[in-house]
Amino acid sequence: MKKMFYIPMVFFVIFFLTGCGVTNPSTPQGCVGYLIDKPFLFGKGGYLGMQVGPTKYGMGWRNMVLNLNYTPKTYHENFEILAKDELKIRLNSHVILAIDPQRIKEVVEKYGADGWYERSFKALHRGFVRNAVVKYTTKGVKDEQLKVQEEIKTQLSKVFEKTPFIFVDSTIGSINYPDSVAASIETKIVKEQLLQQKDLEEQIAQKDAKIRITNAEGIRKSQDIIQSTLTQNYLQHEAIEAYAKLAGSPNTTFVILPTNPNAAGMPLILNAK
Secondary structure: OOOHHHHHHHHHHHHHHHHHHHOOOOOOOOEEEEEEOOOOOOOEEEEEEEEEEEOOOOEEOOOOEEEEEEEEEEEEEEEEOOOOOOOOEEEEEEEEEEEEEEHHHHHHHHHHHOOOOHHHHHHHHHHHHHHHHHOOOHHHHOOOOOHHHHHHHHHHHHHHHHOEEEEEEEEEEEEEHHHHHHHHHHHHHHHHHHHHHHHHHHHHHHHHHHHHHHHHHHHHHHHHHHHHHHHHHHHHHHHHHHHHHHHHOOOEEEEEEEOHHHHHOOOOEEEOO
């Protein structure tokens, strides 16, 4: 009786252990899987291989998978750095990185899978940014933003050359001056705008003055021309012409008196009637 009881129990235990140990590890889209064999009682175990999703490894005995996303990811860092002029400047730095799916084994075994950026590269990234920024004044960082950005990018790309990670790009942005510097810059901009306005007004005034001078010169020249043509003989000729017209006026008497001992120049004409 006891024998018959033990036989079903043995089969139950074997079936239970087998059911608990059978696995079919899967890897989703955009991930690469690090496959591991975890023996229950015997066997060597360890790394089995890799698989790129979406896929499944297949039925097996206690096979596990550690999935890591290999699509590019952006890591953000915020800074408040003392610039060359001993004023603090706030900015952000962003680096885009990805896992090389063909080197998943190295990522897991050397860099510890999840959290690899924080453990191995965050401090380097922040150090590169600080070293690049402290070379400039607060205003210089913004003026030379592309130059600062290129320096950081060059250093980061060299760091990732011999790693199982792919460097995609890096940028800096959201550069904010301290309140005192921002106020100073705003005041300077206002002064520059006022100066530009004054320069414009001065240019307009100079042009107006030039126009007035030109007009005055034109009037003077025209007067010079008129005066040069009004000779004594011309005036006498005009006077004779006037006398002739007056002589033809009916019922009118005029007294014409000379104004010059030589009877030259314009006479004085009196209307006697």
